Amino acid sequence: MPARQILELAAVSKVYGDGTTTVAALREVDLMVHAGEFVAVMGPSGSGKSSLLALAGGLDSATEGEVYVRGTPLGRISLAEKARLRRRAVGYVFQDYNLIPTLTAAENVSLPLELDGAKPAKAQRQAKDALRQVGIEDLAGRFLDELSGGQQQRVAIARAIVGEKALILADEPTGALDSVTGEEIMAVLRRRADAGAGVVLVTHEARHAGWADRVVFLRDGRVVDQARAETDPHTLLTDAGGPAR
Numbered sequence: 001m002p003a004r005q006i007l008e009l010a011a012v013s014k015v016y017g018d019g020t021t022t023v024a025a026l027r028e029v030d031l032m033v034h035a036g037e038f039v040a041v042m043g044p045s046g047s048g049k050s051s052l053l054a055l056a057g058g059l060d061s062a063t064e065g066e067v068y069v070r071g072t073p074l075g076r077i078s079l080a081e082k083a084r085l086r087r088r089a090v091g092y093v094f095q096d097y098n099l100i101p102t103l104t105a106a107e108n109v110s111l112p113l114e115l116d117g118a119k120p121a122k123a124q125r126q127a128k129d130a131l132r133q134v135g136i137e138d139l140a141g142r143f144l145d146e147l148s149g150g151q152q153q154r155v156a157i158a159r160a161i162v163g164e165k166a167l168i169l170a171d172e173p174t175g176a177l178d179s180v181t182g183e184e185i186m187a188v189l190r191r192r193a194d195a196g197a198g199v200v201l202v203t204h205e206a207r208h209a210g211w212a213d214r215v216v217f218l219r220d221g222r223v224v225d226q227a228r229a230e231t232d233p234h235t236l237l238t239d240a241g242g243p244a245r
């Protein structure tokens with residue numbers, strides 16, 4: 001049986017702005033991520049990595065092409081349906097965390113589940129488990145402003161993995177973490193993929209890409225290379241100076 005498709009970008013282009021000030025952030029990108037697959041996206045600054053992730057998570061819309069999450073075309077459903085799909089199926093780690101400062105760590109993680117109708121006791125249990133996976137279970141009752149930057153980043157990761165999301169999208173999720181904790185987070189993402197999630201990680205760190213099944217390399221909004229992770233990701237970085245496709 002073919003692996004279940006979790007995410008597909010089909011000829012997706014993204015243009016920001018209009019008139020004379022347009023920026024083509026993505027150009028006809030095709031990408032498929034299956035259940036159980038961990039894909040790393042690498043590329044120079046401005047190559048379109050965050051744009052790709054935002055489109056995959058339904059936070060922004062494609063200018064051309066279509067994004068499918070579990071087979072649902074995001075461009076052809078209502079905003080309410082998109083919000084529901086995002087809450088249920090997609091975990092997103094934002095670069096700037098996007099946490100709610102007036103809530104505790106545990107509340108930040110359980111809130112999306114409760115908004116989606118989960119019973120509070122179950123949501124709190126799942127939140128605690130997610131915090132345990134990222135190594136900060138003991139900080140569950142702390143408010144956000146009582147946490148360090150790295151601890152807040154771990155709360156953001158816990159919120160993305162809670163409730164067994166089908167698709168986990170992580171934009172540079174370890175910037176505030178020391179290298180040992182960063183590796184632990186990679187192991188958490190790897191485990192989520194092994195349990196059946198599709199995982200897409202944007203990273204500058206070749207070391208982290210080593211946890212992925214596949215590395216997608218972007219340049220000027222185009223996919224220029226896809227390598228199995230056995231390829232040393234450094235090779236991709238040094239090849240970046242070659243001609244665009």
Ligand SMILES: Nc1ncnc2c1ncn2[C@@H]1O[C@H](COP(=O)(O)OP(=O)(O)OP(=O)(O)O)[C@@H](O)[C@H]1O
Nearest residue numbers: 016017023024025044045046047048049050051052
């Ligand atoms: N909201 C926006 N409005 C206008 N241009 C944008 C917007 N967001 C991104 N861009 C432009 O689109 C291009 C791709 O940006 P994007 O943030 O996706 O790249 P990136 O590879 O994630 O970069 P970095 O590694 O620096 O985070 C860049 O030229 C950027 O300036």
